[in-house]
Amino acid sequence: MPSALIADDEPNLSAELASRLTRFWPELQIVAMPRDGVQTLAQLNEKRPDFAFLDIRMPGIDGLKVAQLASDVRVVFVTAYDAHAVEAFETSAIDYLLKPVTDDRLMRCIARLQRQGAPTQEDAAAVAACIQRDATPIRWLTVGVKDATKLVSIDDVLFFQATDKYTEAVTADQRHLIRTPLKELLPRLDSDRFAQVHRGVIVSYAAIDRVERDLLGRMRIHLLGHDAVLPVSRAYAALFKQM
Known part of the structure; x- marks a missing residue:
């Protein structure tokens, strides 16, 4: 039975990825979900999984270094940043997924892993094309509504706000919970249209x-047609220095 480790310092993201992997690849056994680089190396040495899904920015040792130190494991990087793709493939990574990862993209990754064998030039070219496409700004959000999945256009979002465990995408008349943290959502948003104004x-x-x-x-930011009033922290006050 194939096995995998998922390393991410956000436990909710690890749990969500584990759930989706299990849904799309029922035979895959998730053997560990460490939250930092040191734990990841220890679990890789102890569990000896076939695959490792690694975040790049982790406390202690980053995912790139973990991949360099690990042996006998096929690595997939799962990150919000496309800037490390070249370094990732220098570590012989099999795939490079940009958060938030769509179901279609995840299934293509699974198909690549199931083929076994070392990465080919064709694999590298296909992944590079996926990275280029996935790095474009998000146009739609996938949100859960009871037992259904709903698409929300990014054009309808007034603001995103962090909660204890999730992120709220707020439209004119609704609040939608998404699992992607603000720090990983921000690089996927069009910087000409959205700005971080507070942590x-x-x-x-x-x-x-x-x-x-x-x-x-x-x-304080007052919105058009919405009664929310948003704080602006000093770190971001320069955005409005002309006001």
């Missing part, structure tokens, strides 16, 4: 009505 908030420029300062100099 826990990303806002659509088109949704901003006005930015006001209180007596203490703190900035």
